[in-house]
Amino acid sequence: MISRKINKNYLDKIIQKFKKVNTAEALAKQAKRIKFGVVNLANKIEYKEIFSKTAAKIKNISWKSPKTIGITALALAVIFSGCFYFSATTPAVGIVVNGKNIGYAASKSEAKQLVQEVLTQQGNTAGTVAQTSDTIEYKSVRLKNKDYTGPVSQDVLAKAITPYVNGYGLQVNGKVVVVLASEQDINTLLKKYEDYQTKPSKNNTVSSVKIVEPVSKIASKVHPGEVKTVDAALEILVKGDVAETTYTIQENDSLWLIARKNNMLTDEVIAANPGFTEDSIIQPGQKIKLVQTKPYLTVRSEGTKVVSEVVPFDVVSKTDRSLGYGKSIIKQAGKDGEKAVTYSYVEENGKMIEKQVVKEEVVSKPVNQIVAKGPGRSIVYVGTSRGSGSISGLSWPISGGITSYYGSRHGSFHTGIDIDGVTGQPYYAAASGTVVEAGWDGGYGYCIMIDHGNGVSTRYGHSSKLLVSVGQTVSKGQNIGNVGSTGNSTGSHLHFEVIINGSTVNPLNYL
Ligand SMILES: [Zn+2]
Incomplete structure (x- = not known):
């Protein structure tokens, strides 16, 4: 294949040779053809100027010598090879x-x-045009027709170019947690997260909100795919970070105690360690994994909430000698009242840290239940009262994290909640009532039980010290004992039970 490049010098040389030869009729015709072909070609290509000049020069040649035939043939070959190229x-x-x-x-x-289109498309997810630090050069070339199959595809180009966009990283404790498109997006995100955790409403006046962790915003160059929308970023913050840590078993540890120490459930400790069961024997020094989901950010909020609470009715019994021995009838059905309780609170990510009643307004008064009883043996109440089972305004006996919840635990049933505390820390009566138990009670250790009336009572286990005695009347919030680790306990905490008509219930439904 002939592929020689025509350049100006080369054409000039040919023209010089043309000038030396004589005219011939046939040759003149050929020359005209050459001129026609050259001009046609020149119109098409960038060497137009050169070719126009050449054509003009050819026109002026006097065709006299027969030698011209050979030279012209050579010129033709050269020109046609150029045309072919x-x-x-x-x-x-x-x-x-x-x-x-x-x-x-x-x-x-x-x-x-094409490059711009790729960068635009790559930046699309981040709502901007991407940039690149790659060196991009454009080189003019000539390709064989069969080798040029059209412009490069976007996909191929996109794979070759590494894009970046200018984003803003939300940094928590020195670690970038999520990247957004702008500083304003980060501000919107933080506000949304605060609202998510504090849930302000007409019954919840949030007076102060603070993010506990040190937070900063940093401009950063990132891959466009890393830039999140505010809503996607909110989801990430809400989900939190899955942190895996290694825990070394201490002397006298149990799975339950490890869970307690790390604010986890025993089941969560077991789940993180394949092969573990409730009955696994653990050895001091042994290392186990703890997998916890921790929120990136802690929102500490203060405010006041107004909640509607039930005022339980009282049961009043009257002796009616017209009734049979041991019989009783309800003369008047009791009806619960309602009150609006305003309390001030401190919460962290929606979890109550401190709670204090500031105002109580009765919305509707309860109606006593009146029971008429026939004559009978006087009943000795050893346990707690029975009644409607209505609970009104139980407050937390201590503030602290829940280290074990109500429900199934190690194949048995945990009849209360365990609230973290230190030995000697005072705890308080959840409501007013009468002390029906104060002393050693097996697994409960030193234990207090208070009858609040209406079939509701509360129990406080593992105390280090008891400050009340049986028969004593206590008021809500009164310091009745101190936290300890007596009885079946492996660390200082308060075991707190709520009992309704003799059965334990989940205290969290009533606090
Ligand atoms: Zn307990």
């Missing part, structure tokens, strides 16, 4: 990314546009 190849622009040719476009402007 131009018609068999096509101009293109190579897109070279970091020194590597990725593909071609028809022109430099098309090549630049």
Whole structure:
């Protein structure tokens, strides 16, 4: 294949040779043809100027010598090989990314546009046009027609170019947790997260909100895919970080105690350690895994809440000698009242840390239940009262994290909640009532039980010290004992039970 390049000097040489030869009729015709072909070609290509000049020079040649035939034939061969080259190849622009040719476009402007389109598309998810630090060069070339199959595809180009966008990282404790498009987006995110955790409403006036962790916003260059929308970022913050830590078993540890120490459930400790069961024997020094989900941010809020609470009715019994021995009838059905309780609180991520009643307003008074009883043996109440089972305004006996919840635990049933505390820390009566138990009670250790009337009572286990005695009347919030670890306990905490008509219930439904 002939593929010689025509350049200006080469054409001038040919023209010089043409000038030396004599005219011939046939040769003149050929020359006209050459001129026609050359002008046609010149119109098509960028060497137009050169060819026009050449054509003009050819026109002025006097064709006299027979030698011209040979030289013209040579010239023709050269010119046609040039024509062939131009018609068999096509101009293109190579897109070279970091020194590597990725593909071609028809022109430099098309090549630049292709790159721009890719960056626009890559930046789309981040709501902007991406940029790149790659070195992109555009090189003009001629390609054989069969080798140029059109401009490089977006996919190929996108794979070759590494894009970045300018985002803003939300940094918590020095670690970037999520990247957003702008500083304003981060502010919106933090506000949304605060609202999510504090849930302000007409019954919940949030007076102060603070994010506990040190938070900063930093401008950063990131891959466009890393930039999150505010809503997607909120989801990440709400889900929290899954942190895996290693725990070394201490002397006298149990799975339950490890869970307690780490504010986890025993089941969660077991789940993180394949092969573990409730009955697994653990050895001091042994290392186990703890997998916990921890929120990235803690929102500490203060405010006041107004909640509607039930005022339980009282049961009043009257002796009616007209009734049979041991019989009783309800003369008047009791009806619970309602009160609006305003309390001030301190919460962390929606969990109550401190709670104090500031106002109580009776919305509707309870109606006593009146029971008429026939004559009978006087009943000795050893346990607690029975009644409607209505609970009104139980307050937390101590503030602290719950280290074990009500429900199934190690194949048995945990009849209360365990609240974290230190030995000697005072705890308080959840409501007013009468002390029906104060002393050692097996697994409960030193234990207090208070009858609040209406069939409701509360129990406080593992005390280090008891400050009340049986028969004593106590008021809500009165310091009745101190936290300890007596009885079946492996660490200082308060075991707190709520009992309704003799059965324990989940205290969290009543606090
Ligand atoms: Zn307990």
